[in-house]
Amino acid sequence: MGAFTVTIDDGLARVVLDLVGEPINKITNAVGEELDKLLTDFEVNDDVQVVILQSGKQGSFIAGADIDEFVALRSRDEAYQLVRRGQRLINRIDDLGKPVVAAIHGATLGGGLEAALACTYRIATNHPKTIIGLPEVQIGIIPAAGGCQRLPRLVGVRAALDMILAGKQVPAKRAHRTGIVDELVHASILDPVAERVARRLMSGWRPKRRNKGLAGLALDKNPIGRGVVYKSARKELMKKTGGHYPAPLAALKAVEHGMRFGMQAGLDMEAASFAELAVGPVSRQLVQIFFASTALKKDPGVPPPVPDARPVRNLGVVGAGFMGAGIGGVAAVRAGVDVRFQDTTLEQVAKGIGGARQILDTRLKRRRMSKYEHRRLVRLLSGGVDWAGFGRANLVIEAVFEDLSVKHDVMKQIEAAVNDECVIASNTSTIPIHRIAEAVSRPERVLGMHYFSPVERMPLLEVIVTDKTAPWVTVTATSFGRSMGKTVIVVKDHPGFWVNRILAPYMNEAGRLLEEGENVDAIDSAMTRFGFPVGPVALLDEVGLDVAHKASKVMFEAFGDPTRLSVSIWRVRNTPGALSVCFIGMFCLTIEIIGALPDSKVPREDVTDRLLFAMLNEAARAHSDQVVKSARDGDVGAVFGIGFPPFRGGPLRYIDSYGVEQVVMMLEELAGKYGERFTPAPVLERMTKLGTRFYPQA
Numbered sequence: 001m002g003a004f005t006v007t008i009d010d011g012l013a014r015v016v017l018d019l020v021g022e023p024i025n026k027i028t029n030a031v032g033e034e035l036d037k038l039l040t041d042f043e044v045n046d047d048v049q050v051v052i053l054q055s056g057k058q059g060s061f062i063a064g065a066d067i068d069e070f071v072a073l074r075s076r077d078e079a080y081q082l083v084r085r086g087q088r089l090i091n092r093i094d095d096l097g098k099p100v101v102a103a104i105h106g107a108t109l110g111g112g113l114e115a116a117l118a119c120t121y122r123i124a125t126n127h128p129k130t131i132i133g134l135p136e137v138q139i140g141i142i143p144a145a146g147g148c149q150r151l152p153r154l155v156g157v158r159a160a161l162d163m164i165l166a167g168k169q170v171p172a173k174r175a176h177r178t179g180i181v182d183e184l185v186h187a188s189i190l191d192p193v194a195e196r197v198a199r200r201l202m203s204g205w206r207p208k209r210r211n212k213g214l215a216g217l218a219l220d221k222n223p224i225g226r227g228v229v230y231k232s233a234r235k236e237l238m239k240k241t242g243g244h245y246p247a248p249l250a251a252l253k254a255v256e257h258g259m260r261f262g263m264q265a266g267l268d269m270e271a272a273s274f275a276e277l278a279v280g281p282v283s284r285q286l287v288q289i290f291f292a293s294t295a296l297k298k299d300p301g302v303p304p305p306v307p308d309a310r311p312v313r314n315l316g317v318v319g320a321g322f323m324g325a326g327i328g329g330v331a332a333v334r335a336g337v338d339v340r341f342q343d344t345t346l347e348q349v350a351k352g353i354g355g356a357r358q359i360l361d362t363r364l365k366r367r368r369m370s371k372y373e374h375r376r377l378v379r380l381l382s383g384g385v386d387w388a389g390f391g392r393a394n395l396v397i398e399a400v401f402e403d404l405s406v407k408h409d410v411m412k413q414i415e416a417a418v419n420d421e422c423v424i425a426s427n428t429s430t431i432p433i434h435r436i437a438e439a440v441s442r443p444e445r446v447l448g449m450h451y452f453s454p455v456e457r458m459p460l461l462e463v464i465v466t467d468k469t470a471p472w473v474t475v476t477a478t479s480f481g482r483s484m485g486k487t488v489i490v491v492k493d494h495p496g497f498w499v500n501r502i503l504a505p506y507m508n509e510a511g512r513l514l515e516e517g518e519n520v521d522a523i524d525s526a527m528t529r530f531g532f533p534v535g536p537v538a539l540l541d542e543v544g545l546d547v548a549h550k551a552s553k554v555m556f557e558a559f560g561d562p563t564r565l566s567v568s569i570w571r572v573r574n575t576p577g578a579l580s581v582c583f584i585g586m587f588c589l590t591i592e593i594i595g596a597l598p599d600s601k602v603p604r605e606d607v608t609d610r611l612l613f614a615m616l617n618e619a620a621r622a623h624s625d626q627v628v629k630s631a632r633d634g635d636v637g638a639v640f641g642i643g644f645p646p647f648r649g650g651p652l653r654y655i656d657s658y659g660v661e662q663v664v665m666m667l668e669e670l671a672g673k674y675g676e677r678f679t680p681a682p683v684l685e686r687m688t689k690l691g692t693r694f695y696p697q698a
Contacts, residue, residue: 003031004038005056011049012198013042018056025057027111028066032089039092050202051096052194053119054103059129061104062112067139071287073278080275086111086145087267093118094146099201103194105187108132109169113180114143117150121207122180123194124172125187132180133169137247139290140283140647144274148254149266154209155179156220161233161255165248174367182207223260230256244531244647247277285649289639292632293487301463301478301490302471309479310421310472314338316396318410320352320383323427324399326455329356332380333363335483340390341383349383356381359456387417395480397449399427407431408439415440423473425449429500430554433493434466444470447477450497451486452641453543460640461486466493487640489633494625495558498634499641501622502651505614505677510536513607518600526608531645536611539642610674613667615644617681619651623694624683631694652694660687 003025005016015038019025042048055061065086073079093100093115102116104124113134116122124130134143134151142148143164152160159178162168176184185193219225230252237248250273258266277283300306312335317328320343328339341352357378364374382389390396396418398410407426414424424446426436437443448464461481465474474490481488491498513523514537524535534542602610619634628634635650648654655663664680671678687693 002034004034006038008045008047011047011202012195013048013051015051015053016056017053017062023057024060024063024107025055025112026063026066027086027089027115029069029085032085036089036092039096042096042098048098050098050198051100052103052198053093053100053115054190054194055106057106060106061102061108061130062115063107064110064112064135065145067287067290070141070278076275076279079278080271083144083271083274083278086114087271090114090118090145094150099198101194101198101201103190104130104132104172104181105190106130109135110143110147111145114145114147114150117154117180118146120201121182121197123183123185123190123197124175124181125190126172126184127187128171130172131169132172132175133167134164135167135169137165137245137251138167138286140245140247140280140286141277142247142251142254142270142273144254144270146263146267146270148251148270149258149263151180152220152255152259157226157229157255157259158219161229161252164251164255165233165237171368177367179209226256226259242528242531244282244645246280246282250277282647285647285653288649288653289636289646292636293640295632296487296489296636297482299478299490301465301474301488307472307475310394310423310476312337312394312423312476312480312483314340314389314392314394316340316342316390316393316414316418317352318342318396318398318414319400320349320355321399322355323451323453323455324397325352325355326359326453327397327399327427327451328352328381329359330455330484332356332377333359333369334485335480336377336380338380339382340388340393341381342385342387342390343383344385346385349385353381353383387413390414390417391419393418393422395423395425395476397425397427402428402430404431404435407436411436411439411446415442423447423476425477427451430496432495433464434468437466437468443468445473447473448491448493448497449477449481450491450499452499458641459485459487460499460637461488462491462497462499462637462641463488464491464493464497487636489628489637491633491637492627494622494627495554496622498622498627498637500554501627502615502619502638503642505618506611507536507540509610509614510540513600513602513610516600516602518602518607522600522604523607523611526604527611530608530612531648533643606670606673609666609670610678613663613670613678616651616655616663617667617678617684620655620684621681623652624681655684656693656695660684660693664688 003017003019005018007014017025019031042051073082099120102119102122104116104122105127106129108116108130113132124132134147136143148164151164155178163170172181172184175181183193183197219229233252234249237252241248254266254269254273257269315328315331315337317324317339320341324341328341331337332339339356341349343349343352360374360377363369364371396414398407398414400406400410411424418424424440426433426448427450428436428448429450433446433448437446440446443466447466447469448462450462450464452458452460463474463477463481478488478490489498495501496504510523520537524537527535619638623631623634628637631652635652638644638650639646644650649657664684667678667680
């Protein structure tokens with residue numbers, strides 16, 4: 001049975017793609033061959049004068065090329081031949097000689113959008129599932145079936161680069177404003193509108209594209225203006241990527257080359273760049289992260305038999321501070337649930353609701369929601385100083401001060417206010433969940449939900465389970481976290497959990513480097529050169545000294561190793577007024593507080609190695625303690641939680657790539673120079689002897 005169904009009526013061929021056995025439509029080799037044969041038939045069939053291309057799937061037009069076929073590529077030549085086949089197929093749509101209408105409902109990404117761009121006219125539904133984009137750079141490749149050529153010619157170089165270089169996926173409404181989509185309709189009338197447009201095209205009508213105004217004429221329509229755009233884009237890319245990600249630069253080059261020398265030259269550049277990138281190390285690591293995060297979306301977090309997740313329609317948030325407001329605001333926006341805040345004063349409750357509403361206001365201002373949707377979601381936010389409404393809650397998240405006695409008191413009040421089926425979660429970054437659960441009579445419904453700050457931007461959620469947490473509670477919390485748009489990893493209740501545990505030695509090593517007189521810029525730039533978005537000192541400044549101190553204290557008390565605790569954090573934290581000191585802006589004062597040496601003698605390469613291998617060693621140790629279920633979960637947590645460079649695959653995959661034996665040798669060298677804290681984790685020494693890895697050999 002084929003993937004396409006074709007009906008021909010009075011000159012109009014309606015072509016419906018519905019890939020059998022797949023939840024989404026994607027362009028496989030078989031799909032491409034079938035479509036190629038259809039186009040050949042349409043070219044010579046006088047009964048076909050116009051074509052409508054649409055999907056038989058509910059949430060997918062065409063979600064792109066088959067990534068499994070892409071991963072199977074083993075050489076540049078294979079990659080080159082694959083992309084040339086794709087280009088020829090898309091060109092056939094463009095060169096059919098008969099109008100083609102793309103009737104778009106659902107995800108239209110990558111090769112799916114490139115196919116739509118080759119059509120004469122594009123109609124899209126305004127449904128939330130209709131998202132449009134060219135996300136290829138996110139897996140280390142470029143749009144290479146004409147996306148770098150047709151999109152800038154359609155919407156202008158600036159708008160095209162804005163989408164291509166960041167791999168953006170935008171809602172249909174924004175795509176319509178940009179000019180990618182010609183017409184926006186309700187899903188219920190997509191078919192009749194597509195037919196109406198098709199018959200107009202059949203009669204000779206052709207759409208007129210919108211004028212881009214004076215800025216378009218100055219920057220998009222002439223070589224000098226485009227040169228300014230390319231130069232600015234290249235400068236911004238280098239600033240953002242540090243040159244670690246070759247795909248955006250290659251995409252920029254393909255756009256520039258095609259606009260200067262013509263469509264065919266641009267396609268040639270696309271093919272050559274794709275072939276180089278597709279089998280390169282950066283793309284391979286980014287694809288692994290993509291597969292891992294995709295698999296996590298389907299992981300319930302518990303072993304079989306898996307109970308059903310309980311629906312969460314009413315959320316209680318206790319503690320309406322910065323974190324509580326962020327949790328409530330994102331829950332309303334992304335999960336669409338009623339949110340009830342509780343705090344000790346009405347003033348604090350009002351601040352919390354205001355903070356949550358600000359998230360909604362920002363989305364409205366950026367046109368990511370309509371005024372009607374904004375008004376509807378604002379009405380989901382309420383709160384008070386009592387526990388009214390908490391009896392209806394399906395999930396309550398406490399986000400109060402990081403103090404065990406305070407949390408115990410709050411937990412007792414929550415348990416008294418909620419029904420027996422309500423899940424109770426703590427948003428703690430430091431305190432063991434089993435200690436928090438000591439305050440309640442039913443610890444099986446208590447777990448941790450560790451959000452990262454700021455909640456609206458940080459993608460990771462750690463769901464922390466104790467030995468007593470019931471499976472249905474874990475599944476419910478995990479499911480709700482995903483409904484908030486989070487990447488969720490389930491973590492065992494160990495000190496520091498996963499993210500803070502592997503982060504603590506890294507941050508403490510930065511403190512030691514400061515004590516030794518190392519320059520702040522040198523410390524931070526060492527890690528940004530490695531690929532982190534910010535260095536450890538800048539991160540410490542963002543996290544806050546008090547939080548960093550608490551996390552270090554937890555690690556110190558848990559492992560009893562004084563070398564894990566940086567003296568500098570203690571000294572700065574305990575100095576009156578020092579909590580407001582910015583490490584970067586007030587470096588001299590910080591040096592005075594921590595008693596640092598006046599000048600560092602640490603070699604530049606050792607700065608990077610000390611910071612990096614402190615984290616790698618702890619990641620290996622934490623994995624051996626089964627803090628995370630798998631290396632996959634640990635690497636995803638590090639990438640999305642602390643910004644470990646995605647192109648390096650995560651700390652555990654990086655150990656595999658670097659070589660376990662070489663990691664052990666480096667740690668032994670660092671231990672000899674800088675102290676026992678770098679002694680290789682026992683698991684790494686065992687792996688060296690056995691010749692094993694965290695991941696199976698590809």
